[in-house]
Amino acid sequence: MQIKTPSIRWAFIISLIPISSLSIAQQPLFGFDTEGSEEQRRLEAEFDTHIDRAEMDRWLREFSSEAHHVGSTKGKQNAQAIAALFRSWNYDVEIAEYEVLFPEPRTRELELVSPNRFTASLIEDAVAGDASTSNIDELLPPYNAFSIGGEVEGELVFVNYGTPADYEMLERYGISVAGKIAISKYGGSWRGIKPKLAAEKGAIGTLIYSDPADDGYGPGDVYPEGPYKNDSGVQRGSVMDMPTYPGDVLTPGVGATGDVGRLNREDAPTITQIPVLPISYRDALPLLEAMGGDVVPEQWRGGLPITYHLGPGPARVRLKLEFDWNMVTAYNVIARMEGSQFPDQWVIRGNHHDGWNHGAADPVSGLVAMLSEAKALSRLAQAGNAPARTVIYAAWDAEEPGLIGSTEWAEHHGAELQEHAVAYLNTDGNGRGFVNVGGSHVLERFFNQVMADVQDPQTGVSVQERRRANLRINAGSEKIRNEAKNRSDLRISPLGSGSDYTPFLQHLGIASANMGFGGHSGGGSYHTMYDTYEHYSKWIDPGMVYGETLAQFAGRATLRLANAPRLPIDFQGFSDNVAAYIDEIETLAEDMRQQTETDNQNIKDGVYGIILDPTKSFGPPLAKAEVPYFNFAPLKNALTELESAAASYQDIASSGAPATARDNYLLYTSERELIRQQGLNGRPWYKHHIYAPGFYTGYGVKTIPGVREAIEQRQYDQVAGQIELAAEVLHNLATRVEELSGP
Ligand SMILES: [Zn+2]
Structure with missing residues (x-):
């Protein structure tokens, strides 16, 4: 039959019909047979009727009525x-x-002592129309937790975001921070990296301020006229060295129960080496204004009405910090619903409950969606549909100072978790906009089906289609834009750190995911005193519309993992992502090799001497050792082995063969094959060899971290050994998957 070409207008309307929700809704659910899928979808529809926005809103108001950090009365x-x-x-x-x-x-004392004098206020102002900003009995003032105390005085050096690349740039200006105080913008890396790197370079102190170009009046109107950061707002936050280990600084690797052995505080390696304090742009302005020296490179300029200079000095500051090092009790709420068929298989679902402040967005917005989900799940159980597997809900304490509550619980119960945990599903603060899922790639296919089955409340298409549309238009690279168009599953992001999934995934090897919505709500309130109910309900998610969507989304993920007769774990999606990471690392090595060659040649030819401006002190790059060629063959061979095992298993899983108890055990413990007890080089707490937070990026992920970081940090003699180790975990996983396909 000849189909008449539709008019352009008609074609446009057709293109808005959510293709996935028409086709996939009829498909059986991953891990279920046709009949089981229908029953599961019926349960999910019933589940949705128990999600109550008004109730979530009441809980949000109640739990965020006062500051509630760990150790507080309200907490x-x-x-x-x-x-x-x-x-x-x-x-x-x-x-x-x-x-x-x-x-x-x-x-907390900060003053400019020369060339003129100024004393920083270090306070945040109450604002009209937000009663919570006047209700601050237990609110901790702006500070960085796990900064060391001390008093230092020195000249300022402006270090941009304080990343390794920024320090290379400073070297080209001939500027060192040794003996000086580094002043850095927030952003560009996780905050804890800034004092860590500054200390490695010899600085005696660090200040971190929020530049208005990043989350103040640059992107939008400031609070209370808009969501962005006003001139007194300060981002609090932990600066403990989480890429070494998270959790209680005194008890690495073990649960911090009353009687356990503890390090002396002086020996705790995750407390900073130098004092560090976060400040507002109102307090930063007079300091930056008093600086001299070279004008900063163009990309380093911020949004303040001054010319930014690098220093050192003549601005000289005195910084004094003293802390009460208290022992406090972290209260994790652990709620268990026994599985009706497989009580020894645990699906764990968590969100933290402590905040730095009133914490309406972070974390209560995610917490109340999880509570709504837990209530709905209990209603299903009351009606005779208890989950087949055990579901454990966890509301963690002390996440903000360094994932402490979740890490201590995971360390304390490590052995039983490795035996029983099917997966760990995390949420944290929520907003409105696009769905974000990060996690273990054995769950990528599973999460795509969940994304296709949840409707976006603003557009009516599935949250998967909305995300796909966003990637097709806005993704940073052509490769990602094309993939969003052509790859059937959207990629989920690999996890670095930044919330409570880290101990489960990277220490214990439990398949994990992190879920939330965002992208359409301004981000200036994060960790300031302005993260209040008033701010959240006006600017972030009015009416808890996306709170409901998150409860539907995370609820489906939890229920499906709890009920699927065959666990919906897929090794093809995993191996496809690992293949992409190996490609990336090869490209990284090649790019570094070419860049190093070009730089060294240009230095040798004296090219920089001809072009550099003699009135500026900016110099050529430093000559570096040539990048050798690496043999990636062991890694690629292990990948090939995994790909073929994954394809064989896929045949069995899609044949509809019922899963035995042994099958499910082999499936859910498969992620453990990706960890090694010895851990990563120099940081044994991190055992996962595919995903880790970057040693010099903090929250930012490094995939196949042993290999990637050895190359990035130019430790070339380590690379071959790291390739062997990564190949070994892939080989071990392949062997496990072959076992699943075997007799
Ligand atoms: Zn949080």
């Missing part, structure tokens, strides 16, 4: 209130307590 009250809710829904509830080190600031 403990919230834990008890959350436990009471879970009990009222028939969960078995325990409050798991850990005794952990938590510094609170006693003295």
Whole structure:
């Protein structure tokens, strides 16, 4: 039959019909047979009727009515209130307590001592129309937790974002931070990297400020006229060296129960070497204005009405910090619903409950969606549809100072978690806009089906289609734009760090994911005193519309993992992503090799001497050792082995063969094959050999981290050994997958 070409207008309308929700809704669910899929979808429709936006909004208002960091009165009250809710829904509830080190600031002083004098206020102003900003009894003032105390005085050096690349640039200006105080912008890397790198370069102190070009009046109107950062807002946050290990600084690797052995604080390697303090752009302005020296490179300029200079000096500051190093109790709420068929297989679902402040967005917006989900799940159980596997809900304490509550619990229960945990599903603060899923790539296919089955409340298409459209238009590279068009599954991001999934994924080897919505709500309130109910309900997610969507999304993920007769774990998506990472690393090595060759040749030819401006002190790049060729064959051979095992298993899984108990055990413990007990080079706590937070990026992920970081850090003699180790974990996984296809 000849189909008449539709008019352009008609074609446009057709293109808006969500293709996936028409076709995939009829497909069986991954891990279920046709009949089971229908029953599961019926359950999910019933689940949705129990999600209540108004109730979420009430909880949001209640839990964020006061500051509730670990160790605060309100924090403990919230834990008890959350436990009471879970009990009222028939969960078995325990409050798991850990005794952990938590510094609170006693003295914070910052003054400019020359060429003129200025004393920084270091306070955030209450604003009209937001009563919460006047209700600050227990609010901790702006500080960076796990900065060391001390008093230092020195000249300022402007280091941009304080990343390794920024320090290379400073070297070309002949500027060192040795003996000086580095002043850095927030952004570009995780905040804890800034004092770590500054200390490695010899600095005696660090200041971090939020430049208005990044999340102040540059991108939009400031609070209370808009969501962005006003001139007194300061981002609090931890600066403990989480890429070495997260959790209680005194008890690495073990749960911080009352009687466990502890390090002396002086020996804790994750406390900073130098004092560090975050400040507002109002307090930063007079310091930056008093600086001299070269004008900063163009890309380093911020949004303040001054010419930015690199220093050193003549601006000279005195910084004094003192802390009370308290032992406080972290209260994790652990709520368990016993599985009706497989009680020894645990699906774990968590969101933290502590905030740096009132914490409406971070973390309560995610917490209340999880509570709504847990209530809906209990309603299904009451009606005779208890989950087949055990579901454990966790509301973590002390996430903000360094993933402390979740890490201590995961370390404390490590052995049983490695035996029983099917997966760990995390949420944190939520906003409106596009779905974001990061996680283990054995779950990529599973999450695509969840994305296709949840409707975006603003557009009516599936959240998968909305994300796909966004990537097709806005993704940073052509490769990603094309993939969004042509690859059937959207890629989920690999996980670095930044929330409570880290101990489960990277320490214990439990397949994990992190889920949320965002992209259409301004980000200036993060960790300031302005993260309040008033700010959230006006600017981030009015009416908890995306709170409901998150509950539907995370609820489906939890329920499907709990009920699927065959666990929906897929090794083809995993190996496809690993192949892409190996490509990336080869390209990285090649780009570094060419860049180094070009730079060295230009230095040798004296090219820089001809072009550089003699009135400026900017110099040529430093000559570097040539980048050798690496043999990636062991890694590629292991990948090939995995690809063929994954294809054989796929045949079995899609044949509809029922899964045995052994099959499911082999499936859910397969992620453990990707960890090695010895851990990564120089940081044994991190055991996963495919995903880790970057040693010099912090939250930012490094995939196949042993190999990638050895190349990036130019430790070329380590690369071959790291390739062998990464090949070994892939080979071990391939052997496991072959076992699944075997007799
Ligand atoms: Zn959070």
